[in-house]
Each structure stands twice: as structure tokens, then as C-alpha cells.
Amino acid sequence: MSGSGPGLDRDGLDGDLRDLVEGTLDGQQLALSRLISHIEDRKPGYRAAMRAIYRESGDARIIGITGQPGAGKSTLVDKVVDRYREQGLTVGVIAVDPSSPYSGGSVLGDRIRQTSRSEDPEVFFRSMSSRGQGGGLAAATFDVIHAMDAFGKDVVLIETVGAGQNEVDIVSVAETVCVVTIPGAGDDIQANKAGILEIADVFAVNKADLDGAHTTRKELLQMIRIGNDLDDSDERRWMPPIELTTATRGEGVDELLEAFDDHYEFLTDTGRLSEERAARFRQELRTHVDAELSALVDRLVAARAPDHEDGDPHTGAEAVLAPLRAAVEAELDGD
Amino acid sequence: MSTRRDTDIDSIEGADTVRVLVGKPGLDGHDRGAKVVARAFRDAGFEVIYSGLRNSPEAIVQTAIQEDVDVVGLSILSGAHDTLVPKTMELLEDAGMTDVLFLVGGTIPDADAKELREQGVDRVFGPDTDINDIVDYVRREVLE
Numbered sequence: 001m002s003g004s005g006p007g008l009d010r011d012g013l014d015g016d017l018r019d020l021v022e023g024t025l026d027g028q029q030l031a032l033s034r035l036i037s038h039i040e041d042r043k044p045g046y047r048a049a050m051r052a053i054y055r056e057s058g059d060a061r062i063i064g065i066t067g068q069p070g071a072g073k074s075t076l077v078d079k080v081v082d083r084y085r086e087q088g089l090t091v092g093v094i095a096v097d098p099s100s101p102y103s104g105g106s107v108l109g110d111r112i113r114q115t116s117r118s119e120d121p122e123v124f125f126r127s128m129s130s131r132g133q134g135g136g137l138a139a140a141t142f143d144v145i146h147a148m149d150a151f152g153k154d155v156v157l158i159e160t161v162g163a164g165q166n167e168v169d170i171v172s173v174a175e176t177v178c179v180v181t182i183p184g185a186g187d188d189i190q191a192n193k194a195g196i197l198e199i200a201d202v203f204a205v206n207k208a209d210l211d212g213a214h215t216t217r218k219e220l221l222q223m224i225r226i227g228n229d230l231d232d233s234d235e236r237r238w239m240p241p242i243e244l245t246t247a248t249r250g251e252g253v254d255e256l257l258e259a260f261d262d263h264y265e266f267l268t269d270t271g272r273l274s275e276e277r278a279a280r281f282r283q284e285l286r287t288h289v290d291a292e293l294s295a296l297v298d299r300l301v302a303a304r305a306p307d308h309e310d311g312d313p314h315t316g317a318e319a320v321l322a323p324l325r326a327a328v329e330a331e332l333d334g335d
Numbered sequence: 336m337s338t339r340r341d342t343d344i345d346s347i348e349g350a351d352t353v354r355v356l357v358g359k360p361g362l363d364g365h366d367r368g369a370k371v372v373a374r375a376f377r378d379a380g381f382e383v384i385y386s387g388l389r390n391s392p393e394a395i396v397q398t399a400i401q402e403d404v405d406v407v408g409l410s411i412l413s414g415a416h417d418t419l420v421p422k423t424m425e426l427l428e429d430a431g432m433t434d435v436l437f438l439v440g441g442t443i444p445d446a447d448a449k450e451l452r453e454q455g456v457d458r459v460f461g462p463d464t465d466i467n468d469i470v471d472y473v474r475r476e477v478l479e
Contacts (some may be wrong), residue, residue: 029400029401105376107374111386112387118390118397
């Protein structure tokens with residue numbers, strides 16, 4: 001991908017937007033920042049911009065960090081960023097916070113914990129809110145990952161609260177997903193295991209200076225083993241390591257980074273990295289289709305849905321869907 | 336199979352979102368006012384980036400750039416506004432962020448407020464300000 005393109009695709013990129021894309025590829029922070037706003041707001045031309053950006057992306061390592069509110073994700077991210085910088089790597093961070101369902105506004109406070117590298121220009125930190133738009137958030141987040149990648153970041157971290165399918169979807173596109181939990185929270189994980197256990201490549205039991213850290217580790221280990229025993233394929237498996245961390249003191253962070261590296265090595269050694277990337281491509285494509293489709297359906301519903309006194313909801317839904325069905329049949333006819 | 340590639344239809348188009356940085360530069364630890372303002376902005380539908388306490392002007396400007404904010408609001412109760420504000424404005428200008436709405440709130444004597452205005456601060460809000468006036472002012476300046 002990187003370096004393979006013949007330069008920028010100028011089609012559909014007007015002057016200002018082209019400047020933002022070129023500035024981003026040139027490593028200018030303000031250009032990247034404004035480009036992110038443009039693609040986040042879905043302003044005209046964002047697809048052409050993303051086409052140019054996508055071609056230059058694909059080199060960054062993408063790591064997702066998720067977990068329940070209060071688990072200490074932000075502090076842990078701060079320390080992870082700090083260690084990557086010590087290794088000489090440049091880092092992008094995307095912190096996703098829910099927005100108020102009432103006003104659509106939000107207070108994005110993840111930066112409060114980002115004290116280690118708050119003046120370091122090699123760390124680009126961006127807060128995003130969900131803006132109440134279901135799949136739209138995931139779609140925009142994927143685009144922001146590519147933008148930071150094309151900008152030249154070696155590592156891109158995505159931080160989300162692990163509540164709700166939407167946020168699990170976002171973080172699951174990462175090559176390595178770290179689920180952060182705290183002592184005593186084993187039951188919560190158990191209750192959520194369908195979502196959380198499946199996506200975890202590495203566990204961090206944070207606030208490990210509190211009582212019960214080792215018990216929680218043991219509980220997690222059992223859950224992983226049960227899941228593993230049920231899987232009878234012959235493929236070489238990845239057993240998610242469980243690291244004890246105390247982010248406030250920076251303890252266990254080196255080991256956590258080693259676990260990320262081990263997982264990345266596993267992905268490359270087994271050829272799963274390209275599988276992961278193919279899966280990510282499909283998931284991204286699907287997310288964009290869903291977001292666009294939802295907008296199209298909104299228009300159809302507004303124009304074609306019958307009044308509630310004129311029939312039942314199923315018949316109304318069929319009326320709305322009829323033109324879509326016809327178009328799909330015509331498109332796939334003969335495939 | 337259709338081979339059409341329709342790139343110019345943007346069926347999903349977002350509106351402009353107002354993004355505001357609420358920052359506390361310097362050493363004072365009183366952030367009640369900043370938090371009340373941040374909450375009011377949120378309730379008005381803005382996206383508020385709250386920086387936390389004791390930021391350097393450098394960190395505030397880095398945040399303003401990376402978050403692409405429309406508004407920078409500094410809350411200062413330490414009396415150090417006459418050094419923190421010009422420094423922050425200078426760094427913003429160096430970074431090329433010249434179109435941002437710049438607000439200061441806190442315990443600023445009238446004479447100093449006048450001076451800050453002359454240096455380019457758009458508005459200075461004192462302790463007796465009605466919170467709705469701040470929200471209305473921002474909405475008017477950014478969206479209209």
C-alpha cells in the first residue's frame with residue numbers, strides 16, 4: 001500500500017481538502033487534525049480524501065484498549081504511550097467517549113490522564129464522541145485510524161469504554177485487543193463474556209495493588225481455558241496472557257507491551273495478520289454500507305411509510321422495502 | 336455486476352459540530368467554575384475537551400491543535416492571567432491556529448480584562464457571568 005500509489009488521486013479532491021490530505025501525508029499536525037474533523041463530520045468530498053489516505057496507510061500497528069468504566073484505561077493508555085515513546089515509536093491515540101443522548105453534547109475528559117507526554121509532538125491524541133449516531137461512529141473511527149496511519153504513526157491506540165456492541169465493534173478491528181479489568185470484576189466479565197472474552201487478545205488486571213488481583217487472574221484463566229477446551233480445531237491457538245498492572249505507578253506496563261509484541265509475532269508467524277486485515281477490510285466495508293443504507297432507508301421511510309391508521313407495520317415495512325428488493329434482484333440476476 | 340463508482344453522492348452528511356477546549360493553565364487547583372462551564376457547553380450540544388488541572392500553555396495549544404477546536408476557553412483564578420494568556424495566544428498563532436475563538440474566565444480585574452481584550456482575547460467572563468450568556472455567545476460566534 002504505502003508508496004505503491006502514483007501520487008494523490010486528484011479526482012474529487014478540491015483545493016482545500018487536497019491541501020489537508022497532502023499536509024497530513026507530509027506530517028503536519030494541523031492538517032491531520034482538520035482532515036479528521038472533515039471526515040468525522042462527513043463533509044462533501046470525504047470519500048475522495050479517504051481514498052487518497054487509505055492508499056498511504058497500512059504500516060501502523062493498531063491496538064485496541066477497552067474495559068469497564070473506572071478500570072483505569074486512560075491512565076494505562078498514558079503509560080503505554082510513554083513506553084512506546086521511550087522505544088522511539090510515534091503514537092496516535094483515539095479516545096472514544098459516549099455523548100449525551102439528550103443534548104448530543106459531551107465532555108471528553110480522557111486527556112486529563114494524559115500527563116506523561118502532553119507536550120510531545122510525536123503523540124497525536126484525538127477525542128471522539130459517539131454523537132448519537134449508531135454505526136456512524138464506527139465508520140468514522142476506522143477512517144481516523146487510517147488517517148493517523150497515513151500521517152506516519154507507528155502505533156495507533158484506540159480506547160473505548162467496553163459497554164455496548166457498537167464500541168466492541170470499534171475496538172475489534174484492532175489487531176491486538178487489550179481488555180482492562182480490575183480486581184473483583186471477574187463476575188462482570190463472566191456476565192459479559194460473550195462479548196469481552198471473545199475479543200480479548202491480552203488481559204490487563206489493572207489496579208493490581210488492590211486485594212484480589214490474583215484471584216481475578218485465576219478466574220480469568222479458568223474462563224479462557226474453558227473457552228479453549230471447547231475449541232477442537234487443530235490450529236495453533238493464542239492463549240490470551242493476563243498481565244497485572246498498576247498504571248498509576250507504571251507497574252506491569254513493560255510486561256503488557258511485551259504481551260502486545262508476542263501477540264503481534266503470533267499473528268505474523270501464523271499468517272493470521274493478513275487474515276485479520278482481510279476481515280477488517282470486510283468489516284469496514286460493511287460498516288460503511290450499513291451507515292449509507294440506513295440513511296437511504298430513512299429517506300424511503302419518510303416518503304413511503306403508510307400512516308399508522310392505514311395498516312399494520314409489516315405491510316408498511318414491505319412497502320418501504322419494495323424498491324430496494326427490486327433493485328437487489330435486478331443487480332444479482334444472473335450471478 | 337455493476338461497475339459504476341459513484342463517489343460524489345454524499346447521503347450521509349454531518350453538520351458542523353462545535354468543539355470547545357476548556358483549559359486550566361497554571362497552578363491554581365480550583366476547577367469548579369471550569370467544570371460548570373464545561374457541563375453547560377455539553378448540555379448545549381457542544382463537544383467539550385476538558386484538559387484537567389495545571390496545564391502548561393504548550394500542552395493547551397497542543398490539545399487545541401490536535402482536537403481541532405473552534406473555541407479555546409481558559410479558566411484562571413490564580414492571578415497569572417497576564418503571563419499565561421499572552422503565552423498561549425502566541426503559541427496558537429505560531430501553530431497557525433488563528434481563527435479560534437479565545438475566551439478567558441475567572442477572577443480577572445477590569446483593568447486587566449481590558450488589556451487582555453486589546454491583546455486579542457475575544458471575551459473575558461467574570462465571576463458574576465450568567466452561564467447562559469457564555470453559551471449563547473459561543474453559539475452565535477461559531478455557528479453564525
